[in-house]
Amino acid sequence: MVNVIGLGYIGLPTALMMASHGVEVIGTDYNTELVETLNSGKTTFKEKGIDDLFTKAVKAGIQFTSKYQVTDTYIISVPTPYDKFSKKVDACYVIAAVKDVLKVCPKGAVIVIESTVSPGTMDKYIRPAVEKEGFVTGRDINLVHAPERIIPGNMVFELVHNNRTIGADDHTVGEKIKDLYASFCKGEIVVTDIKTAEMTKVVENTFRAVNIAFANELAKICRHDDMDVYEIIKICNMHPRVNILQPGPGVGGHCISVDPWFLVGDYPSLAKVIDESMKTNDGMPDFLLNRIYEIMKDNGLTDVKRVGLYGLTYKENVDDMRESPTLQLLESQERHLAAGLKVYDPFITEDVVNHQYHDLDEFIENVDMVVIMVKHNEIIEKMNKLKNKIILDCHNIIKMDGVYHI
Numbered sequence: 195m196v197n198v199i200g201l202g203y204i205g206l207p208t209a210l211m212m213a214s215h216g217v218e219v220i221g222t223d224y225n226t227e228l229v230e231t232l233n234s235g236k237t238t239f240k241e242k243g244i245d246d247l248f249t250k251a252v253k254a255g256i257q258f259t260s261k262y263q264v265t266d267t268y269i270i271s272v273p274t275p276y277d278k279f280s281k282k283v284d285a286c287y288v289i290a291a292v293k294d295v296l297k298v299c300p301k302g303a304v305i306v307i308e309s310t311v312s313p314g315t316m317d318k319y320i321r322p323a324v325e326k327e328g329f330v331t332g333r334d335i336n337l338v339h340a341p342e343r344i345i346p347g348n349m350v351f352e353l354v355h356n357n358r359t360i361g362a363d364d365h366t367v368g369e370k371i372k373d374l375y376a377s378f379c380k381g382e383i384v385v386t387d388i389k390t391a392e393m394t395k396v397v398e399n400t401f402r403a404v405n406i407a408f409a410n411e412l413a414k415i416c417r418h419d420d421m422d423v424y425e426i427i428k429i430c431n432m433h434p435r436v437n438i439l440q441p442g443p444g445v446g447g448h449c450i451s452v453d454p455w456f457l458v459g460d461y462p463s464l465a466k467v468i469d470e471s472m473k474t475n476d477g478m479p480d481f482l483l484n485r486i487y488e489i490m491k492d493n494g495l496t497d498v499k500r501v502g503l504y505g506l507t508y509k510e511n512v513d514d515m516r517e518s519p520t521l522q523l524l525e526s527q528e529r530h531l532a533a534g535l536k537v538y539d540p541f542i543t544e545d546v547v548n549h550q551y552h553d554l555d556e557f558i559e560n561v562d563m564v565v566i567m568v569k570h571n572e573i574i575e576k577m578n579k580l581k582n583k584i585i586l587d588c589h590n591i592i593k594m595d596g597v598y599h600i
């Protein structure tokens with residue numbers, strides 16, 4: 195039996211996937227409300243394919259509880275909070291979960307950490323925490339790091355099809371955990387050591403962050419001399435060895451906007467390109483705010499209350515707002531002038547910011563200018579509703595005359 199600890203964005207789909215592929219799974223979360231919701235037959239967030247997967251897993255016998263189980267395999271996927279100012283990740287929840295596991299687990303148990311941690315965390319914090327409790331790692335407890343790699347919006351597909359990395363002290367233990375993941379994962383599963391696994395996870399997200407920063411920098415260069423960045427990227431990408439990403443209003447989420455800072459924090463005099471890239475991405479909401487003022491001025495619009503931001507989530511077709519560029523922009527706006535920008539997102543049904551709308555038509559009716567912050571399918575399908583509005587499209591998805599871009 196596998197006890198999955200932490201039933202959030204990663205733990206829940208992982209537990210459901212294993213259960214629906216013949217593994218006996220019990221999911222544990224200290225949030226009793228969340229456990230009750232799952233036990234009442236409902237999932238806790240929106241994600242393509244998750245409801246069907248949930249039904250299959252429940253049929254296969256998955257259970258949800260707040261108690262830690264006595265078993266030989268634990269998978270920990272609890273959040274790793276990130277401090278915006280120190281740019282450091284705090285492994286406190288992971289350590290707390292490991293300590294709780296140690297209270298119940300038999301000798302020889304394997305603890306797999308899926309949560310993203312900064313490179314070196316296992317040796318610096320987790321291993322000492324285990325040994326402080328009187329356990330010898332490698333003998334009484336086997337530690338494994340199996341970083342998750344799935345992308346919100348396509349998690350269920352990617353869980354099955356992505357390649358995976360398993361970092362273990364002991365190769366035999368690594369192979370055993372590889373077999374467990376192979377119950378559902380059709381990708382290649384590489385077994386390596388823990389530090390390498392920690393580093394690969396952060397490096398993958400850093401690669402993407404640096405490449406998004408490059409696209410954002412190109413957008414700024416092109417804006418400066420009135421060139422079409424999308425046309426330029428499209429043509430460059432026809433070269434067999436060029437693959438530029440897309441500029442945008444900023445980088446959100448709890449991964450690409452966070453993980454690369456771990457490398458900057460640990461190697462300040464070495465990680466120069468990464469540092470500049472992160473600053474470029476973090477600066478995009480401010481750049482965009484200036485662009486909004488510029489377009490307002492060009493169109494004789496003086497009242498910021500007549501401008502609406504479409505999209506609050508950090509990217510399209512998910513309900514996750516963590517580090518979202520829209521929230522960053524709203525924060526920045528409050529520093530610069532009286533707040534007033536209107537906001538709407540079809541995925542956010544509760545009130546989270548001022549001047550928020552819950553109906554697309556009503557939102558559009560109350561603004562003269564719409565800024566497309568997030569390319570939800572809804573607005574692609576209903577772009578006709580934007581006719582006669584001033585449009586600033588941060589994703590180049592609105593195919594109409596007179597649309598402004600970043």
Ligand code: SAJ
Nearest residue numbers: 343344345398399402439440442445446447449450508509
């Ligand atoms: N973005 C751009 N331009 C692009 C692509 C993305 O501005 O061309 C922005 C998005 O709008 C979003 C942010 O970047 O605000 C991040 O979105 P994303 O879709 O690139 O990635 P995440 O954060 O949802 O998920 C990433 C993935 N990592 C990589 O692709 C290397 C995923 O596989 C990881 O599992 C996840 O981080 C994680 O949990 O670490």
